[in-house]
Amino acid sequence: EADIYQTPRYLVIGTGKKITLECSQTMGHDKMYWYQQDPGMELHLIHYSYGVNSTEKGDLSSESTVSRIRTEHFPLTLESARPSHTSQYLCASSEDTQYFGPGTRLTVL
């Protein structure tokens, strides 16, 4: 089993709130990723990082931001949540093979 964790697992929040989705891994991986996935749809890469102080935007434009101050930690922040942000957010880390966290299911009312 991969040692990658996400909190919260489920979040229901009102429009306009600031939220931070947490992701941490204990495998010492340099590479970390955030994906967005709607039910029954494909994964979309929204952010990635190849190490501390390195962050890049992914293939899908997102209003979220990320930071990578520590190797093990890669939080994602939405400054002002909107209903269009409702989705599942999956964090992953890798050396060669990519391992996924359990995901955060976000609902914005």
Add this chain to the structure above:
Amino acid sequence: RKEVEQDPGPFNVPEGATVAFNCTYSNSASQSFFWYRQDCRKEPKLLMSVYSSGNEDGRFTAQLNRASQYISLLIRDSKLSDSATYLCVVNDYKLSFGAGTTVTVRA
């Protein structure tokens, strides 16, 4: 053109059947390849890596055809528990995921 393309299915098969499907990739320089399995509303999990010589893991066989730029997954003696979406993943300078092939095994 997408970097990784898969037949979305669904492939509906009876228990015990063999099911196989392919995934094509566009970058001939891609270095490594994987199959992931994703159950409904769960995270993707690594099923197997795909080696140049082809490899087998129990009832699952993966093949790589570099000349035609595709990988394949074959499931023998399919079980109800094999029902899932199978994601093809290709690694060039970054990991590219296919949209997935859905397999449903019926009793």
